[in-house]
Amino acid sequence: MIRMENVHKTFGDNQVLKGMSLEIPKGTSMVIIGGSGTGKSVALKCVLGLIKHDSGMIYVDGKDATKGDRDAFLARFGMLFQGAALFDSLPVWQNVAFRLLRGPLKRPREYAREIAIEKLRRVGLKSDVADRFPSELSGGMQKRVGLARAIAAEPEIIFFDEPTTGLDPIMSGVINDLIREIVTEMGATAMTITHDMSSVRAIADNVAMLHGGVIQWTGPVSQMDASGDPYVEQFISGSAEGPIEAVR
Amino acid sequence: MNPLNLLGGLGRAVLALFATFGKVALFSVDAISHIFRPPYYPREFLVALMNIGWLSLPVVGMTAIFTGGALALQIYAGGARFNAEAVVPQIVAIGMVRELGPVLVGLMIAARVTSSIAAEIATMKVTEQIDALVTLSTHPMKYLTAPRVLAALITVPLLVGIGDIIGIAGGYVVATQNLGFNPATYLQNTVNFLETHDILSSLAKGATFGLIAALMGCYYGMNSGRGAQGVGRATKSSVESAAIMILAANFILTGVFFSL
Numbered sequence: 001m002i003r004m005e006n007v008h009k010t011f012g013d014n015q016v017l018k019g020m021s022l023e024i025p026k027g028t029s030m031v032i033i034g035g036s037g038t039g040k041s042v043a044l045k046c047v048l049g050l051i052k053h054d055s056g057m058i059y060v061d062g063k064d065a066t067k068g069d070r071d072a073f074l075a076r077f078g079m080l081f082q083g084a085a086l087f088d089s090l091p092v093w094q095n096v097a098f099r100l101l102r103g104p105l106k107r108p109r110e111y112a113r114e115i116a117i118e119k120l121r122r123v124g125l126k127s128d129v130a131d132r133f134p135s136e137l138s139g140g141m142q143k144r145v146g147l148a149r150a151i152a153a154e155p156e157i158i159f160f161d162e163p164t165t166g167l168d169p170i171m172s173g174v175i176n177d178l179i180r181e182i183v184t185e186m187g188a189t190a191m192t193i194t195h196d197m198s199s200v201r202a203i204a205d206n207v208a209m210l211h212g213g214v215i216q217w218t219g220p221v222s223q224m225d226a227s228g229d230p231y232v233e234q235f236i237s238g239s240a241e242g243p244i245e246a247v248r
Numbered sequence: 249m250n251p252l253n254l255l256g257g258l259g260r261a262v263l264a265l266f267a268t269f270g271k272v273a274l275f276s277v278d279a280i281s282h283i284f285r286p287p288y289y290p291r292e293f294l295v296a297l298m299n300i301g302w303l304s305l306p307v308v309g310m311t312a313i314f315t316g317g318a319l320a321l322q323i324y325a326g327g328a329r330f331n332a333e334a335v336v337p338q339i340v341a342i343g344m345v346r347e348l349g350p351v352l353v354g355l356m357i358a359a360r361v362t363s364s365i366a367a368e369i370a371t372m373k374v375t376e377q378i379d380a381l382v383t384l385s386t387h388p389m390k391y392l393t394a395p396r397v398l399a400a401l402i403t404v405p406l407l408v409g410i411g412d413i414i415g416i417a418g419g420y421v422v423a424t425q426n427l428g429f430n431p432a433t434y435l436q437n438t439v440n441f442l443e444t445h446d447i448l449s450s451l452a453k454g455a456t457f458g459l460i461a462a463l464m465g466c467y468y469g470m471n472s473g474r475g476a477q478g479v480g481r482a483t484k485s486s487v488e489s490a491a492i493m494i495l496a497a498n499f500i501l502t503g504v505f506f507s508l
Contacts, residue, residue, distance in 0.1 A: 104385070
């Protein structure tokens with residue numbers, strides 16, 4: 001389980017998180033929605049320790065996320081970045097098997113390659129993609145490779161940062177379905193941030209609306225449409241009228 | 249203009265400069281310490297050796313040969329003013345080995361290697377590849393910085409040595425083909441005049457300049473701002489800083505080696 005308690009984060013004069021609290025039960029899929037610049041990515045990066053929060057507490061399975069063995073902590077996570085963040089200098093299979101080629105999870109090269117190809121198949125890519133470089137792939141294929149990398153070491157917790165941004169609706173649907181399938185199949189705890197309402201409906205067990213640096217509403221996805229929260233309602237409808245200012 | 253405002257602006261600029269020195273110094277200590285601490289990434293080190301050493305050879309060779317040739321012509325023309333044309337071999341040798349070889353190789357490495365390291369790492373930062381490395385339990389200082397710094401520390405002195413030899417060869421060709429010097433005498437004078445101390449100082453300067461070039465590339469890459477502008481600014485600043493630090497270090501090292 002992931003628990004954020006009263007987390008604050010400020011960049012210069014810009015206070016992004018103003019006491020964000022959120023709980024993600026083990027084995028569930030939480031989707032955080034909210035406008036651009038509301039701190040969704042910052043919240044996710046605070047959990048991973050990529051950004052240090054100013055105050056508040058973050059717990060993973062009851063343990064303070066900022067303390068203890070960092071490598072062991074990160075080994076429990078997989079992450080799909082917004083732009084896939086594949087390493088340009090490495091072929092696709094080495095991107096996917098990155099963790100299996102070095103560090104504490106190191107495996108023999110041939111075995112790591114087999115795993116990479118298996119994970120590529122899992123995300124719908126053929127084995128001939130394995131030896132290509134990321135720059136030779138389309139945006140949708142890069143996202144799938146990023147997804148394969150995120151699940152390669154079979155992590156307990158997976159984060160997805162805007163998984164469908166920049167993709168056409170069909171490819172977005174494919175990625176959403178893959179995420180849902182993989183999370184269910186692996187029994188992983190998932191945390192996704194997105195603007196895309198079709199992703200929310202496809203991926204989420206629970207939804208949290210982040211606005212003004214705090215969680216405005218959280219609940220099961222089935223209750224989202226009838227939440228009664230003006231922020232959530234405006235976000236779902238995409239209306240310019242409401243508590244969220246259209247010009248920010 | 250209010251003199252207090254001027255003084256305030258000057259004070260802020262000086263403080264910012266010292267803050268940058270402090271950050272660069274801490275980064276350098278951290279980067280160098282990671283060379284000695286596992287895990288090690290031999291594959292990345294070999295790639296860096298290839299990029300920094302082997303692929304810099306053409307540009308270093310061309311720079312050295314033309315500089316050596318031009319130096320021979322200048323010394324011959326200048327020496328002729330007081331009947332000292334015969335000193336061409338000695339001055340070309342000492343000029344290349346003590347000064348021009350290390351400094352020009354250092355500056356070429358700053359242009360070629362520092363810029364490339366800064367642009368590559370800055371792009372990785374902007375595209376979240378550095379964050380991805382962290383989430384894959386890989387320390388960016390160990391994976392990106394340590395192999396490049398170590399490779400530069402090893403290869404740049406070798407490049408300086410090769411540059412020295414090619415520069416002297418450039419002077420030899422010009423002196424024997426255009427200026428009428430006897431080839432055997434030219435080589436004899438070159439070898440007799442150079443001392444071990446000259447060569448060691450050249451290689452030590454090479455190691456220092458290599459370290460500076462790699463560290464500046466890594467520092468500005470890792471601290472790059474956002475977007476294409478951030479990458480461009482990081483690349484520009486890395487080359488400027490590396491070039492200035494190489495020239496300053498050259499002055500200090502020359503003082504240490506030859507004035508004491």
